[in-house]
Amino acid sequence: MRKGLLCLLAVGLVMGLLLAGCSTESALEQEEKKPDQxxxxxLSISTLNNPFFVxxxxxxxxxxxxxxVELIVADAQNDTAKQINDVEDxxxxxxxxLLINPTDSKAVSTAVESANQSDIPVITIDRxxxxxxxxxxxxSDNVKGGEMAGEFILNxxxxxxxxxxxxxxxxxSAARDRGKGFHEAVDGKKDVKVVASQPAGFDxxxxxxxxxxxxxxxxxxQAVFAHNDEMALGALQAIRSAGKDILVVGFDATDDAVEAVNKGEMGATIAQKPGEIxxxxxxxxxxxxxxxxVKEFYPVQLELITEK
Known part of the structure; x- marks a missing residue:
């Protein structure tokens, strides 16, 4: 009787070890089969020929x-057709x-719709x-930024x-919204007139x-408002060459622009904080x-940068 009981215990022990082995192997197999995280x-960016986007x-x-995470960057070089091809690639x-910084808010819709059809989520940045x-x-709130620039100029x-x-x-959208905010601030003022509004391609x-x-x-x-610092710095060069003293306000707070502000060459720039974006x-x-x-909109705070 005792011998038979010992045999049963031995068999049970062996079976237990075998089951434990199978369980361990199964766990390992499950670990290997976990979905790749x-x-x-x-990232399709409008241009890297601009310090802001760099x-x-x-x-x-x-x-x-x-x-x-892996980030693959494509530079559209301010070319709408290239951006659409970049997104497809x-x-x-x-x-x-896909993170998309549009070269053109309307034209990029084709690329966004293509991603939608492929069930690839899209997030837009800056524009x-x-x-x-x-x-x-x-x-950032570009309308508010344009308004800040306009109010600073008026003052x-x-x-x-x-x-x-x-x-x-x-x-x-950036050009449209910055212009909208600027005009909301300055239009209708009795002694103020916008004598020229011309595109300069953010260049x-x-x-x-x-x-x-x-x-x-x-x-x-008396004053110039440029929708970005690159155009503001170009305008500043033209003003210097003409021997004029004109207030210049830009947008983006790039290093060159902030330096120009601190030297007293530019009046101000609106800091949009591209790194934070x-x-x-x-x-x-x-x-x-x-x-x-995720939330539908993540606002990035603006700041008026003037001479220290």
Whole structure:
């Protein structure tokens, strides 16, 4: 009887070890079969020929490394057709989510809709898309920024004088909204007149050229508002060459512009904090790519930068 009991215990022990072995192997197999948690994000940026977007890109890359996600960057070079092709290329690389900084808010709708059809979430940064479904938008309040610039100019010129507006790329939400805020601040003022509003493509060389032409047509100008710092710096160069003393206000707070402000060469610039936009964009993208709920809009605070 005792011998039989010992045999049963021995068999039970062996069976237990075998089951434990099978259980361990099954757990290992399950671990190996867990879904891949790696996230790949595609970033289509309007241009890297602008310090603002270089800063945005650089901070996005740093944040991607910290978050453990892969970031693939494509430079559209301010070419709408190239951006649409870039987005298609990123989709073919099986990105989990697209971050898009539109070259043109209306034209980019085609790319957004294409991503929608492929079930790839899209987040826009700095500039909005006019069509397609976007899960979130990350940007500063450009209308408020334009208004801040206009109010600063009015205060500096004593509420009277002729103004010039250098507009960004037509079709971008940034240009539209900054211009809207500026005009809300200055239009209707009895002794203030905007004598010229011309596009200069968010570009320094173009800002120089356009401002030179404006100065030939209008000799009496008190202030210039440029939709970005690159155009503001171009305008400043034209003003210097003409031997004029005109207040210049830009937008973006790039390093060159802040330096010009601190030297007293530019009156002010609106700090939009591109690094913060890039950082928030990647963090929100990583969350959205993994199915987490994100907010429709993440505002980034603005700041008026004047001489220290």
């Amino acid at each position: 790696d996230v790949t994000i595609g 800063t945005l890109r650089d901070e996005a890359k740093k944040t991607a490394e910290k978050e453990g 990123l989709m073919e690389k099986n990105v989990d989510l 909005e898309a006019e069509g397609g479904k976007v899960v979130s938008h990350i940007a 500096e010129i004593g509420g009277e004088g002729n103004l010039v507006e250098l507009q960004g790329i037509a079709g971008t 320094r060389a173009e800002g120089l050229k356009v401002m030179e032409n404006i100065l030939q047509s209008h000799s009496d100008i 890039g950082k928030i964009a990647v963090r929100v993208a990583a969350e959205a790519a993994q199915g987490e709920k």
